Amino acid sequence: NAGVTQTPKFRILKIGQSMTLQCTQDMNHNYMYWYRQDPGMGLKLIYYSVGAGITDKGEVPNGYNVSRSTTEDFPLRLELAAPSQTSVYFCASRPGLAGGSGELFFGEGSRLTVL
């Protein structure tokens, strides 16, 4: 099983450019999340979704947008990239509140540098 797949793995952006980080999961999980991780730190929640058509802000949503048109896909859009958005981005999923133990399944991450 592929699990959670993120693309691209690496990207360099210039200040003011826009891009989309792709995330897809093949586990039929309802809940999906985008986190960012700065060097040597834990994960901060950017946006999350509890199902297709439903998204909501996490701790650090400014400068980002998401959509959830299908159960499988949860892309993260960066508009007008800024150096503060240089980070590693992780997409994660879990089955839902009734299923599973709270475990998150993570993608391998997308390392973004904004110059």
Add this chain to the structure above:
Amino acid sequence: TQLLEQSPQFLSIQEGENLTVYCNSSSVFSSLQWYRQEPGEGPVLLVTVVTGGEVKKLKRLTFQFGDARKDSSLHITAAQPGDTGLYLCAGARNTNAGKSTFGDGTTLTVKP
């Protein structure tokens, strides 16, 4: 914001030594996960603890969930260089969209 405080932030020890990492919060969690993350990869689950007072063992790793389900510890016996990595605790809830709160992690280096 409900916080998880993890300590120590950095730990450098010699092979064969024992160590304990702590994860503390003022909030109650439905479950708590410990993840290990290697450079360039996503976090990988080590264990989930659910019941207050629960102790789980995974080879040389022992995980404990506090009686009140607000804190946890990870103890490694006879650490090996292969244990090197970033250890993250995360508190999960079965409410509020199942959002997990992560500690800032403990970077462990085990020297041969």
